[in-house]
Amino acid sequence: MTDRPIDVLDKAKGKKVMIKLKNGEEVTGTLKALDLHLNLWLEEAEVSKSDVKIRLGNILVRGDTIVYASPV
Amino acid sequence: MTDRPIDVLDKAKGKKVMIKLKNGEEVTGTLKALDLHLNLWLEEAEVSKSDVKIRLGNILVRGDTIVYASPV
Amino acid sequence: MTDRPIDVLDKAKGKKVMIKLKNGEEVTGTLKALDLHLNLWLEEAEVSKSDVKIRLGNILVRGDTIVYASPV
Amino acid sequence: MTDRPIDVLDKAKGKKVMIKLKNGEEVTGTLKALDLHLNLWLEEAEVSKSDVKIRLGNILVRGDTIVYASPV
Amino acid sequence: MTDRPIDVLDKAKGKKVMIKLKNGEEVTGTLKALDLHLNLWLEEAEVSKSDVKIRLGNILVRGDTIVYASPV
Amino acid sequence: MTDRPIDVLDKAKGKKVMIKLKNGEEVTGTLKALDLHLNLWLEEAEVSKSDVKIRLGNILVRGDTIVYASPV
Amino acid sequence: MTDRPIDVLDKAKGKKVMIKLKNGEEVTGTLKALDLHLNLWLEEAEVSKSDVKIRLGNILVRGDTIVYASPV
Incomplete structure (x- = not known):
């Protein structure tokens, strides 16, 4: 309960997360690394907007x- | 009365809050953690825009x- | 006259204020707390956009x- | 000539100024206080957009x- | 050649400059003062957008x- | 696993990367240098938007x- | 290879560069000075948007x- 919000996301490393971006796109992938700016490194990532989905890898x-x- | 605005939100931990986002979406959920940047961790969260509502969990x-x- | 702008708003604590937001919404409520970032805590707040008005409480x-x- | 731009605005305190905002609105009023972030406190302020003008006081x-x- | 970009603008003080703004407006006027944030003080300023031109003075x-x- | 996200991108130096920009354009090229602000230097870069593709070199x-x- | 991205641009001083702006305009000119904020001073500059091109000098x-x- 006294964790910072970013600590809670840190515990999701190795798991699949869904990221909503300001440009309206959604990214899903396995969370491998994050920093205090909330920069994220994802593996097996897919980007989707409307009904289009693109595989991007890392x-x-x-x-x-x-x-x-959000952890999926 | 001498609390900072963020201290007052801090007291809402464990309670349900409604968050209005700059992209027009609304998020409701149980506030579990927050930091000075106003990053929030919510549980049992739902995101809604216009009439569409999506359950997101954490x-x-x-x-x-x-x-x-706003605490609900 | 030598007050900083934020000091003048600070004197409006306990009074009703109207806040214009960058997303076009207006919030009115009783100002209870503010900080140097201009984060505000309002009670008995209402949010209005165009002709729609919503009560939000705190x-x-x-x-x-x-x-x-602007103090009302 | 060696004044900083903000010093020149500081000398307009007590006088009427016109402020153009990023949301397209214009605010006129008597400049009472300003700080280094360019936060301003105006009295007898009016906000106008297109042909609509609203009196806001402080x-x-x-x-x-x-x-x-711009000093008027 | 080893001047910083802002030093070069500083040498335009007393001369007429044209400023392009992010909201699409153009301002022309005599540059009187500037600071490291690129805040500018202009005299005999005019603001133009599309075909409309407004005199604003300082x-x-x-x-x-x-x-x-850009120095004109 | 304990790398920062930017360290992982750093390892892609010398390889081809695809960059999605906030203005909707995509840039591909060989990553030659990066800094902590995520400023990137690419060689043999191409910029594409919708179906238009432009070669830009460095x-x-x-x-x-x-x-x-994303490394390609 | 261990240069920072800005160092690589620094080596383009005296040469012609093309700058893409967030407002969609493109500026070309001879790069004369730059700083760590990426503020640039160009000479013989031209600004173009869609099919309109304007000479601006410095x-x-x-x-x-x-x-x-991008160096041209």
């Missing part, structure tokens, strides 16, 4: 483009 | 995407 | 979403 | 919403 | 609204 | 315009 | 309006 998501992140 | 909401937060 | 308004604030 | 204008400020 | 232009500045 | 991409970066 | 481009910069 991806660095810039923290300031994130609206929310 | 969610980290990035502070700089928040317009306002 | 609300934390993030400072960087504010265009102007 | 108003704190957040500095990061300002495009330019 | 004007403080906030640095973070500027796209580029 | 390019400095400003970090704060990046949504995500 | 120009200070604010770094935070830049998407990418």
Whole structure:
């Protein structure tokens, strides 16, 4: 309960997360690394917008483009 | 009365809050953790836009995407 | 006259204020707390956009979403 | 000539100024206080957009919403 | 050649400059003062958008609204 | 696993990467240098938007315009 | 290879560069000076948007309006 929000996300490392971006896209992938700016490194990532889905493999998501992140 | 605004939100931990986001979405959920950037960790979260509502479970909401937060 | 702008708003604590937000919404409520980032805590708050008005009770308004604030 | 731009605005205290905001609105009023972030406190303020003009009395204008400020 | 970009603008003080703003407006005027944030103080300023031109006299232009500045 | 996200991108130096920008454009090229702001230097870069593709050769991409970066 | 991205742009001083701006405009000119914020000073600059091209002579481009910069 006294964890910081980012600590809770840190515990999701190795698990699949869904990231909502400010440009409306959604990224899903396995969370491998994160930093205090909320920059994320995902593996086996897919990006989707409307009904289009694109496989990207490894991806660095810039923290300031994130609206929310949720373990799937 | 001399509390900072964020201290007052801190007292809402464990309770349900409604978050209005800059992208027009609304998030409701149980507030579990927050930090000075207003990053929030919610449980049993739902995101709604217009008439569409999506259950997300646990969610980290990035502070700089928040317009306002209100205990429900 | 040598007050900082935020000091003048500080004197409005306990009074009703109207807040114009960058997303076009207006929030009115009783100002209970503020900090140097202009984060505000309002009680008995109402949010209105166009002709729709919603009662929200207590609300934390993030400072960087504010265009102007005016004691009513 | 060696004044900083903000010093020159500081000399307009007590006088009427016109403020252009990033959301397209214009605010006019008597400048009473300003700080280094360009937060302004105006009295007898009016806000206008297109052809609509609203009297607001005292108003704190957040500095990061300002495009330019001009003594009238 | 080893001047910083802002030093080069500093040498334009007393001369007429054209400023392009992020909101699409253009401001022309005589540059009287500038600071490290690129806040500018202009005299005999005119603001134009599309085909409309407005005389504003003295004007403080906030640095973070500027796209580029060019001595005329 | 304890790498920071930016360290993982650093290992992609010398390889081809795809960069998604906030303005909707995509840049591909060989990553030659990066810094902590996520500013990138690419060689043999191409910029594409919708169906238009432009060869640019060497390019400095400003970090704060990046949504995500992915080794190809 | 161990240069920072900005060092690589620094080596383009005296040469012609093309700058893509966040407002969609493109600026070309001879790079004369730059700083760590990526503020640039160009000579013999031209600004183009869609099919319109305007000669501006000397120009200070604010770094935070830049998407990418490429030696021509």
